[in-house]
């Protein structure tokens with residue numbers, strides 16, 4: 501059976517590669533995955549899945565960091581020009597770019613959920629011969645949006661898995677749910693799917709990521725180094741005045757933001773674990789000879805536990821209000837995203853380990869890895885599944901990278917797509933072997 505799957509995936513590889521490169525070229529940032537989601541929905545429907553789309557799987561009020569209505573409308577037009585399938589668009593319009601595809605096998609068995617994400621980063625891809633996506637004609641056509649974290653690979657893994665599982669559906673039992681999530685970057689999308697109840701019936705949950713520094717042909721079966729995080733936009737509003745004639749009439753928003761930036765990076769550590777602060781964007785002012793009356797910052801805090809992140813976040817609020825007070829400007833803080841820390845369940849990690857072993861694809865099968873981490877809002881899904889008595893894990897498929905994640909030269913070895921599909925398909929096919937033991 502595993503051999504049958506492997507052969508099928510190898511046969512599919514050219515079309516998977518084409519798929520990944522198409523998604524890479526038409527990279528779409530969080531909540532703007534209009535082209536991506538219409539293509540994904542169309543493909544899944546053709547394969548025979550029942551679909552839940554848009555508002556059925558996204559709780560409107562739990563969305564974080566949604567772009568403005570004007571940006572959503574403009575990006576919807578852009579997507580249609582780039583080949584989005586118009587008949588699916590009404591489901592996703594307005595920033596509801598999520599999909600859940602279900603396969604009911606008709607045979608008794610558990611509900612298994614697999615989650616992939618679809619969004620790109622707010623980053624400009626390098627357009628240079630030295631960068632393979634440019635050289636081979638699939639660099640991002642969308643300025644300021646780039647797949648620099650591998651989610652084009654994740655979406656392709658999801659679609660390939662859908663195809664392979666449908667092919668062997670007579671040998672599956674229970675229910676398979678494939679979850680295509682928007683807006684993972686900035687940890688904005690998962691919570692809205694959890695609040696819509698998407699994982700409430702899922703007993704065995706697996707989320708995936710490629711790369712993250714894990715070497716090629718290595719698999720991490722239960723990543724547990726997720727940093728809790730809070731994302732915030734801060735707007736400072738002061739008073740503009742003549743910088744030469746009447747500087748004392750001004751209230752300098754730029755200085756407040758600059759002061760806050762330095763203060764944020766000077767927040768003390770916490771003995772409970774490691775932490776991070778980043779001011780990723782700072783924009784201020786209007787003209788050389790005007791005391792700047794506006795400033796905006798995009799900030800994130802992180803902590804290796806929820807407690808550490810909360811501490812950093814509370815300190816950050818004090819720093820921001822202190823800086824505003826110092827320069828007598830007003831400020832407004834908006835929550836743009838959040839994620840918690842989470843750990844996988846050992847029995848599920850163990851099952852993934854054994855299935856990976858049987859595949860014979862990997863040089864090293866690692867249960868968990870130490871070290872620097874990212875954040876992930878799949879942790880909301882993991883925690884919901886665990887709270888309802890289910891099993892959950894987060895699997896990383898290692899791959900060679902041309903540059904680090906979130907870098908303008910990021911690219912990966914597409915072979916990892918096949919490995920991902922084979923492993924996840926094995927989890928579904930062999931579920932009768934899962935005994936809940938450790």
Ligand SMILES: O=C(O)C[C@H](NC(=O)Cc1c[nH]c2ccccc12)C(=O)O
Nearest residue numbers: 684685686687712723729873874875876
């Ligand atoms: O916080 C975010 O915006 C999510 C984003 N997530 C990732 O980059 C995923 C990721 C990167 N490295 C790791 C390592 C482990 C899990 C997940 C990741 C990040 O951390 O900036």
